[in-house]
Amino acid sequence: MDLFNPDIRVVNVLPSDGIVHYFGPVLSPKEANFYLNCLLATIAWKNDEAIIFGKHIITKRKVAWYGDAEYQYTYSNITKQAFRWTKELLALKHLVEQLTGNTFNSCLLNLYHNGEEGMAWHSDDEKSLGRNTSIASLSLGAERKFGFKHKKTKQTTWLMLEHGSVLVMKGTTQSNWLHSLPKTKKVNEPRVNLTFRTIVT
């Protein structure tokens, strides 16, 4: 696949204590539309579930796990099933691997139906991800605001994640920073986000 813009200038979003590279759109609008519609139609979307303080939570946001192998894993006390890469997910994985120089063995997909759905402040620092792991995030659909908040200083920085864009979180980012996708009344269109990860066993 050709990268939409071969002359990409990478910007480090964080002022310190981590590395976040935002590549901007790396797919043409036509390619990004193709993948958005394809993923909306073909991915095994499910409402995410968790058991938090003994309470069974079901999210409005939908999720799906894909990877190198069909495997099961447990988080928030619920066992989830991962499926094998589809043709399109594999193509997108190769694109982000080429772009970032990292390799990934799994992907968490999120479907936000509109701006009423988002993701609260968190870091992706589960044990299964290993330390200082790289996570590459590909965004399709509605442009949404994305933020980083420093765990100690509370310094916060925001950017917009564009249709067809890639962002990579690297180094000590997960140890030192939280990230979030705030809810917004301004967005009425769906957004699909793919976070490519390396699960270590």
Ligand SMILES: O=C(O)CCC(=O)C(=O)O
């Ligand atoms: O939707 C996004 O851009 C972020 C998703 C995210 O942070 C996650 O899945 O851990």
Ligand SMILES: [Fe+2]
């Ligand atoms: Fe995250």
